[in-house]
Amino acid sequence: MPASSPPPPRPPLASTMLAQLRPACTALIALTAITGVLYPVGMTLVARALFPRQANGSLLRDPHGEVRGSLLIGQPFTGPRWFHSRPSATGETPYDPTASGGSNLGPTNPALATLVADRAAAVSKDNATHTGTIPIDLVTASGSGLDPHISPAAALLQVPRVAAARGLAEQTLQGLLDRHVEPAVFGILGCPRVNVLQLNLALESLSGVNAPGPSRASAPPPP
Amino acid sequence: MTTSAAAEVAVILAAVALAAVAISPWLTTVFRMGTDTDGTGLPGTAGWFERxxxxxxxxxxxxxxxxxxxEMTATEYGAAIVVFHAAGFGLLLFFLRFQPLLPWNPDHLPAVPWLIAINTAASFVTNTNWQSYGGETTLSPLSQSLGLTVQNFASAACGLCVLAVLARGLVRRDSPTIGNFWQDLVRAIVGFLLPLAILLGLVLTSQGVVQSFETAIDVPLVDQDAVVEGAPPATRRIVTGPVASQVAIKQLGTNGGGYFNANSAHPFENPTPLTNLLEIVAMLMIPVASCLAFGRWVGDRRQGHALLAAMALLFLPFLLLIVRFETSPNPRLTAAAPTVDQSALGEHGGGALEGKEVRFGPVASAVFAVSTTATSCGAVNAMHDSFSPLGGLVAMWMMQLGEVVFGGVGTGLAGLIAYTLVAVFVAGLMVGRSPEYLGKKIESREMKMGMIVLLVPPIATLVGTATACVMPAEAAAAPNPGPHGFSELLYAFTSASNNNGSAFGGITATSAFWTLALAAAMLGSRLLTMLPLLAIGGSLAAKRTVAQSPGTLPTHTPLFVLLVAGTVILVGALSFVPALALGPIAEALQPPAVVLTGDGG
Known part of the structure; x- marks a missing residue:
């Protein structure tokens, strides 16, 4: 054996680890202060100064300042007088922002097929004059359960029903709808879509708040 | 694929490439490769960033x-990482258990139950961010910020540290040390991740991601008739919080734990197609930039390009496949509801929209899904559980490749280097030369450690899934019938064992078995991949460099790229094809008329 100096004895692992305890705790406390306190607090202050509307949830207010909802969070709509949102799978209550989530039904789960068939039947029943196909978004639940949008086709399908229920001309509603279609970003990213809450709020102001229904129409639309 | 779908995919990929190229010089300078002689940094030529x-x-x-x-030895570095993980685990557990006694809990949420707390702490310190809780109803803003956000930074930084150690191992000669963990950690967070997160967070806020400390507000519904089953007048509680700050780092750090239960499908986390693009870019850019930085560290950029090419070779085909699968109609829905038009989103393809958001559509949802599973991010902008059988398979397989195709921040490329060493070794055996990589001889110790890195995640995945399957009470955690139910179990252990964190979300993994088994899989896989990688770094650093000779296997050629990609595929495919055949493949092949159920089987 060559006469080389023996390697220095390795310290026991326990003491190696113990030696790291103080730096670990200090680093953790310092990082908690920086990334856990300074970072979110600083971001909130800057965000509030630069983008107050967005930072607080893009809330939609009526002229009296009452909050009607958030531009980004969908709401459920029933009855013939409103454009309907997509189905929602947020637990017992649809569109519940405290329980966001999807149905998680598998693609081959018979329950999904049944549900979609039932929803399609309901859409056909609600929109009796509609004879074409039903857009898929109107019969499936979104991932968040809070999807504020439907496709333009899904909104168009509902125009005759809403027009009849509110006693408005279909052209008026179509014009309103056209103004509410958001195109894909740069024409490429995402899908063209209609914000249902925004559309319904516009509808509400069009027909006057708390319009009782068709009887209110003073000038019946031309046939 | 339609042209507009192809255009959308191309725009996203171009944005990723641009961002990665832009940040790679920065990432290169964050870690010092050479030995710091007096320990105080600041050599005479240091630039402003270094100072x-x-x-x-x-x-x-x-x-x-x-x-x-x-400077630390590999053993000391490993000990520091283990102690730091343990301290982080303890502190997070404290926040979760004591949140009702701590301030900043406006909704008076109770303590997180022990099992969920242990699972969550394991999940966030390991960069997995598996979530067995619903954020908005379980965690106070204090727990989210001081607990989770801190770990989002720390766990991602640890990944970068491991990569830096491996690079030092290849760069240094005869060096007993491989850098200092605490210095690397602080630099990775303060010098790199934090500035990026601030930038991304503010851009996201400008697009509508919320960032506020206000309490939730109750808003009456616009349609007051929309009352369910005679419930009282309809209101909805709009929950906000410090969301943008957490979303920014959960994407950048490939963490994936969302503020809300629905993660990046929630409009407050991901409000527009543009934020969706930014969140995809944020997931992919650091893993891509790491390859470029690695090339600069080892002084041969072609080496970084070769590793990036191997990743891209494994990523792009699956990207195109999943887009195709998710834009195809679901035949079962066509049969059950023939009046439904599954191509309603027009140019952007059809496909079943269950679990997907209209603003993203199937294409952006599929690209997000493959990105989040290829990187170890695990954030979701659509519910993978409702993806087509083969779309779900792509998502699962991207994780099963070991999270080395982009993979986690730092850990992904580090893992791929372990695969590269194996590839070099195999090639060396074939031609009868002693294997070497970047001038370092690859010997028994590197191979043993490399094999641990390769084999622990598949073993944890398969043993865990098999164990769950033989316990009927635990297998019942999967709500969907038939092969899809099996897929849900397999996906859960795949996600935990590869530190991804996404889920087939239908699963109810809150029993003692599920919380603890998944926690064990997450911690085991994390530490048993990181520590062997550090050991490889230490062992390589101690070696001297051998001179290049005509017989040296070049490691930047297309042939070598194929060899590395093939090694990854072999381990991934051979380990998981049998399990995948029982789950998504069986599901895809089952004829529409037949309903397989789990009963009696």
């Missing part, structure tokens, strides 16, 4: 008692 870094790290490291910086 700024030193100015920030000095007080922090001095407080921690490690200034001037002393």
């Amino acid at each position: 700024w870094l030193t100015a920030i790290e000095r007080p922090l490291l001095r407080a921690a008692g490690v200034w001037p910086v002393r």
